[in-house]
Amino acid sequence: xxxxxxxxxxxxxxxxxxxxxxxxFTARSTNNPGWPQVHGxxxxxxxxxxxxxxxxxxxxKTGMYNLYFIHCDPKLKEVFVDxxxxxxxxxxxxxxxxxxxxxxxxxxxxxxxxxxxxxxxQYARFWRxxxxxxxxxxxxxxxxxxxxxxxxxxxxxxNETGVRxxxxxxxxxxxxxVKRTVSRLILLIVSMGYGVVRPTLGGLTSxxxxxxxxxxxxxxxxxIIENVGAVSDLSGKARLFFVLPVAIxxxxxxxxxxxxxxxxxxxxxxxxxxxxLDIYRKFTNALxxxxxxxxxxxxxxxxxxxxxxxxxxxxxxxIIPAFWQVLSFSLLCVICALWAPxxxxxxxxxxxxxxxxxFDKDDTLTLIKPSPLASKxxxxxxxxxxxxxxxxxxxxxxxxxKTA
Numbered sequence: 001x002x003x004x005x006x007x008x009x010x011x012x013x014x015x016x017x018x019x020x021x022x023x024x025f026t027a028r029s030t031n032n033p034g035w036p037q038v039h040g041x042x043x044x045x046x047x048x049x050x051x052x053x054x055x056x057x058x059x060x061k062t063g064m065y066n067l068y069f070i071h072c073d074p075k076l077k078e079v080f081v082d083x084x085x086x087x088x089x090x091x092x093x094x095x096x097x098x099x100x101x102x103x104x105x106x107x108x109x110x111x112x113x114x115x116x117x118x119x120x121x122q123y124a125r126f127w128r129x130x131x132x133x134x135x136x137x138x139x140x141x142x143x144x145x146x147x148x149x150x151x152x153x154x155x156x157x158x159n160e161t162g163v164r165x166x167x168x169x170x171x172x173x174x175x176x177x178v179k180r181t182v183s184r185l186i187l188l189i190v191s192m193g194y195g196v197v198r199p200t201l202g203g204l205t206s207x208x209x210x211x212x213x214x215x216x217x218x219x220x221x222x223x224i225i226e227n228v229g230a231v232s233d234l235s236g237k238a239r240l241f242f243v244l245p246v247a248i249x250x251x252x253x254x255x256x257x258x259x260x261x262x263x264x265x266x267x268x269x270x271x272x273x274x275x276x277l278d279i280y281r282k283f284t285n286a287l288x289x290x291x292x293x294x295x296x297x298x299x300x301x302x303x304x305x306x307x308x309x310x311x312x313x314x315x316x317x318x319i320i321p322a323f324w325q326v327l328s329f330s331l332l333c334v335i336c337a338l339w340a341p342x343x344x345x346x347x348x349x350x351x352x353x354x355x356x357x358x359f360d361k362d363d364t365l366t367l368i369k370p371s372p373l374a375s376k377x378x379x380x381x382x383x384x385x386x387x388x389x390x391x392x393x394x395x396x397x398x399x400x401x402k403t404a
Contacts (some may be wrong), residue, residue, distance in 0.1 A: 052083075062096075064314055092159035097314040102155035104322050109148040111329060116141050119336055126341040132195045134341055136186045140332060144178035150175060166228055173223040181216040183328065184253050187287070191260035198266065198274055211252070218245040254291060259285070279338055286334045290327060298321055 059065065071079045091099060113366040119141055123130060148174035157165045188208060194201055201208060222242040261284050268277040301320055303311065310319070 011257045029094065051226070052091060064096075064311055086162065088162070093162035094155060094159040097311070097317040098155065099159070100318040101322065102152065102159060104318065105148055105152040105324075106157060108325055108329065109145070109152055112141065112145045112148050114147060115329075115333060116335065122341040124389075126343060129343060130341055132226070133186070133190060134339060136182070137332075137339060140179060140183055143175055144329070144332070147172060147175040147179055164291070166230075166366065169228050170224065172259055173227055174220065177216055177220045178224055180219060180328075181212050183332070184215065184250075185212045188253065188257050188260065188285070191257045191264060193260075193267070193337040196280075197264060197273075211249070211256075215253070218249060222246055257287065283335070286331060286338075290331050293327060297327075357368075 037057060039052065041050045041057065043050050067085060069079070069081050087093070087095070089096060089099065094102060119138065121140060123134070150168055154165060154168045154172050157168060185208060188211075189201065190196070192198070192204065194203060225242060228241070261280070265277065265280055265284065269281060302315075304320065308317075
């Protein structure tokens with residue numbers, strides 16, 4: 001329903017000659033013919049302020065309800081509205097599109113607890129065989145537990161009081177950002193073969209740390225702006241400004257990870273390290289599936305939001321953020337299954353026998369330009385062997401050549 005239609009209605013225009021009126025109403029729903037409900041507040045001729053009496057409106061049917069403030073007098077240039085509205089569902093203060101997320105994060109907290117029980121039990125049994133990579137996975141699981149717990153308490157507090165708790169939200173956002181950053185860094189260094197086929201990252205360490213730090217800052221800013229104190233989504237342009245850096249960094253992570261994986265797989269195959277090659281192939285397949293599914297879901301998310309301009313699909317909106325949590329948790333479970341602590345863990349670790357120069361040669365020898373032998377006094381291997389065959393010391397040999 002347009003503003004002109006509402007202002008033209010008889011119930012809004014009555015008594016307009018003697019008073020300036022501001023109307024508040026809820027937009028009409030085709031499934032709820034009793035709406036819109038219209039309530040007015042009048043400005044007396046010599047006053048610039050008025051009060052809209054507080055009232056309670058009972059909602060008996062599930063749907064999307066909007067509140068608008070409209071003035072119909074063309075002589076009024078601006079009207080400022082100061083106050084607050086309170087919306088409450090039968091289950092609490094959470095908006096309808098956010099309510100399912102409270103239960104979702106409750107289930108995710110339970111899922112992380114179960115994964116933690118499995119992982120920590122294996123960790124305790126084979127703690128002598130634990131690899132540095134497995135310590136990093138332990139950190140990710142711990143961060144995930146805290147993140148899911150804080151998100152659940154954030155939504156529970158919001159549902160109970162009607163005010164989003166800033167402190168809990170900040171902690172949830174921060175734990176989530178740290179977990180995502182550490183997860184991406186682990187995927188990257190594993191793809192490079194760290195701890196498995198090479199003892200250090202060498203000169204790449206500073207670049208990896210710089211990429212991780214940049215991603216953390218960009219992701220933290222985006223999450224804080226979207227969640228801390230916020231109830232509704234940002235406008236499209238504002239959100240794009242903060243989403244774009246994170247998306248570019250994610251794409252860079254993916255490109256670097258798969259480039260490194262390709263190099264590591266080739267080296268493992270050349271060295272015939274079958275055990276490590278097998279686990280890296282499974283790891284590569286899991287990552288490839290995750291990337292393909294992510295791209296497909298991004299396309300669906302764009303389609304969903306482009307066809308839901310007025311939030312008519314609000315009941316399904318919670319699935320969008322929930323999917324990313326499920327996908328990252330699924331990939332974490334696969335990694336835990338591949339690299340779970342066991343009595344055979346050390347066969348996947350870096351060792352001096354496997355080190356062989358080839359894993360480091362490819363990265364270093366290409367930086368050294370070979371120089372030709374400039375001096376003619378340097379003997380070839382054939383001359384050197386002939387000289388040694390005469391049984392003479394080099395000094396005597398030189399003397400004979402000079403006097404010959």
